[in-house]
Amino acid sequence: MCGIVGYIGPKQATPLLIEGLKRLEYRGYDSAGVAVYDGESLETRRAAGKIVKLEGALAADPVTGKVGIAHTRWATHGPPTERNAHPHLSSDDSVAVVHNGIIENADVLRKQLTALGHTFRSDTDTETISHLVQELYDGSLEEAVIGALRKVEGTFGIAVVSSRDPQKIVAARKGSPLLIGVGDGEYFLASDASAILAHTRQVVYLDDGDLAVLTPDGYKVMDINASPIRRSVERIEWDLEAIERGGFDHFMLKEIFEQPTTVGNTMRGRLILEDGTSKLGGINMSHEQLMNIDNVVITACGTSWHSALIGEMMIEDFARIPTEVEYASEFRYRNPIVTPRTLCIVISQSGETADTLAAMREAKRRGAHTLGFVNVVGSTIAREDDGGIYLHAGPEIGVASTKAFTSQVIALALFALKLGRKRTLSVMRGREIAQALDALPKQIQSILDQAAAIEKIADSYKDAHNFLYLGRGYNFPAALEGALKLKEISYIHAEGYPAAEMKHGPIALIDESMPVVFIAPHDAVFDKIVSNIQEVKARHGKTIVITSRDEPALEGLIDHEIRIPETVDMLTPVLASIPLQLLAYYIAVKRGANVDQPRNLAKSVTVE
Numbered sequence: 001m002c003g004i005v006g007y008i009g010p011k012q013a014t015p016l017l018i019e020g021l022k023r024l025e026y027r028g029y030d031s032a033g034v035a036v037y038d039g040e041s042l043e044t045r046r047a048a049g050k051i052v053k054l055e056g057a058l059a060a061d062p063v064t065g066k067v068g069i070a071h072t073r074w075a076t077h078g079p080p081t082e083r084n085a086h087p088h089l090s091s092d093d094s095v096a097v098v099h100n101g102i103i104e105n106a107d108v109l110r111k112q113l114t115a116l117g118h119t120f121r122s123d124t125d126t127e128t129i130s131h132l133v134q135e136l137y138d139g140s141l142e143e144a145v146i147g148a149l150r151k152v153e154g155t156f157g158i159a160v161v162s163s164r165d166p167q168k169i170v171a172a173r174k175g176s177p178l179l180i181g182v183g184d185g186e187y188f189l190a191s192d193a194s195a196i197l198a199h200t201r202q203v204v205y206l207d208d209g210d211l212a213v214l215t216p217d218g219y220k221v222m223d224i225n226a227s228p229i230r231r232s233v234e235r236i237e238w239d240l241e242a243i244e245r246g247g248f249d250h251f252m253l254k255e256i257f258e259q260p261t262t263v264g265n266t267m268r269g270r271l272i273l274e275d276g277t278s279k280l281g282g283i284n285m286s287h288e289q290l291m292n293i294d295n296v297v298i299t300a301c302g303t304s305w306h307s308a309l310i311g312e313m314m315i316e317d318f319a320r321i322p323t324e325v326e327y328a329s330e331f332r333y334r335n336p337i338v339t340p341r342t343l344c345i346v347i348s349q350s351g352e353t354a355d356t357l358a359a360m361r362e363a364k365r366r367g368a369h370t371l372g373f374v375n376v377v378g379s380t381i382a383r384e385d386d387g388g389i390y391l392h393a394g395p396e397i398g399v400a401s402t403k404a405f406t407s408q409v410i411a412l413a414l415f416a417l418k419l420g421r422k423r424t425l426s427v428m429r430g431r432e433i434a435q436a437l438d439a440l441p442k443q444i445q446s447i448l449d450q451a452a453a454i455e456k457i458a459d460s461y462k463d464a465h466n467f468l469y470l471g472r473g474y475n476f477p478a479a480l481e482g483a484l485k486l487k488e489i490s491y492i493h494a495e496g497y498p499a500a501e502m503k504h505g506p507i508a509l510i511d512e513s514m515p516v517v518f519i520a521p522h523d524a525v526f527d528k529i530v531s532n533i534q535e536v537k538a539r540h541g542k543t544i545v546i547t548s549r550d551e552p553a554l555e556g557l558i559d560h561e562i563r564i565p566e567t568v569d570m571l572t573p574v575l576a577s578i579p580l581q582l583l584a585y586y587i588a589v590k591r592g593a594n595v596d597q598p599r600n601l602a603k604s605v606t607v608e
């Protein structure tokens with residue numbers, strides 16, 4: 001999604017802004033720009049396409065100055081051209097604005113401002129803000145921004161600079177994240193901590209409704225009535241290494257290989273082997289509250305929705321509590337049955353996904369207790385939920401989610417275990433599951449050790465046009481996730497199905513050119529899936545089978561086999577997802593796709 005960076009301090013702003021933008025590249029964008037105050041006026045440079053184009057524009061026509069704002073844009077209103085790239089200037093060039101989010105009444109404002117004599121130079125909704133600020137300026141930039149925001153409807157994270165009040169950056173947020181980086185005699189603004197981590201670990205997260213003023217001497221935070229607000233300075237706990245490729249060809253590959261560690265980190269200090277349960281300090285729920293849950297609703301989008309499906313089965317299996325999974329985008333506009341005895345779990349890597357956030361707010365409004373299973377510390381969902389579990393998977397830079405998925409399943413397993421042990425799950429069964437969880441990091445490593453063999457399989461299928469992914473029980477969501485990984489990074493059409501559903505339609509697609517990935521570990525439904533593999537083979541489909549032991553029943557049915565270790569049924573999707581991620585990755589690389597920044601995708605989807 002769009003990215004914002006700002007700098008004010010004693011150094012040249014442009015190189016710091018460009019460095020920050022590069023750190024945000026992973027989020028997805030299609031144009032970029034900077035505005036810097038050069039001592040007399042605001043200078044902007046913008047370019048369609050990648051940041052390297054913007055660097056070219058800056059090399060041809062440099063800008064110097066110690067106050068500036070910058071942006072990477074992911075087009076919503078108007079195509080990704082230079083004229084639509086941010087920052088946007090006011091008619092008299094005195095105000096520059098960068099903006100994440102959507103101004104819903106932009107058309108009305110545009111008409112009003114045009115009638116007042118303002119000339120618009122882009123198709124964007126954002127440009128209305130710069131004209132409004134110019135119109136309302138009366139000696140104080142923050143007052144003009146406050147006045148402008150009173151007229152604006154929609155969501156925003158904005159940064160504003162003005163040549164009429166040049167020693168300031170004014171920022172504000174409503175529905176789009178922003179933080180202040182507190183350096184040594186210098187201040188940064190960013191939509192994501194990665195942008196500024198090279199310069200400071202001290203950050204102030206802004207809340208919705210906050211407005212901040214940064215000057216070379218400090219910063220202040222206030223509300224829309226200009227009343228001061230205290231916001232604490234927090235420390236970012238991860239290192240720069242976490243957001244660098246560290247010798248891997250792509251972030252995605254690095255993140256796939258990190259999973260023995262990240263899965264371990266999700267469990268660290270939480271798993272109690274002896275009692276077959278878990279300790280989850282952050283959920284903020286008493287024993288009584290946990291015992292009084294009538295039903296659970298889990299809501300999420302994309303990959304996180306797939307982990308939710310696994311969580312649903314685990315909670316029902318371990319704790320016998322009726323559980324439903326809902327796409328957040330659907331939940332927010334339905335009239336769901338939610339009561340004060342409903343527990344609503346929201347799952348989100350970024351903690352910023354607009355639909356998921358809105359679904360959580362809706363569940364809260366209806367009285368549910370909300371838990372956020374979130375990776376990004378300090379993100380909006382993590383700040384607004386009633387409690388939660390941080391995944392501790394570290395920053396996920398690759399657009400395709402990998403390590404966050406496995407950590408989400410682990411967090412759900414830990415929670416289901418705790419809930420189960422309070423209710424119906426025996427200590428013996430609890431211990432068995434806890435031990436299986438504990439064994440996962442080594443088991444994942446043993447699958448990663450087969451990466452070269454999986455890369456070879458990818459060679460055979462890089463030119464395929466379609467793929468089917470089939471699994472049953474706990475591995476049906478793994479099939480959905482495998483298909484999503486492949487389609488989003490390789491652009492091969494892929495579908496995931498419960499294996500037995502194949503004969504109700506998709507079987508018509510099977511011929512010698514259709515690869516079918518079966519997730520068939522030796523679990524409770526293994527015998528059932530063997531017949532589905534036979535059905536594919538009988539129609540000359542190509543079979544790639546992920547299984548866990550030598551099985552005479554599979555003889556003659558497998559074109560390519562990938563072995564995963566054995567574990568309890570509910571954890572098989574964690575192990576199965578590793579070869580699925582590797583297969584998708586290698587196929588995409590062999591097709592020449594940009595795996596870390598797939599076309600049309602953004603890392604966190606902060607618009608509806």
Ligand code: F6R
Binds near residue numbers: 301305348488603604
């Ligand atoms: C797929 C992927 C997306 C996200 C989805 C939700 O690889 O990354 O499907 O899972 O956009 O994002 P979060 O988890 O940040 O809410």
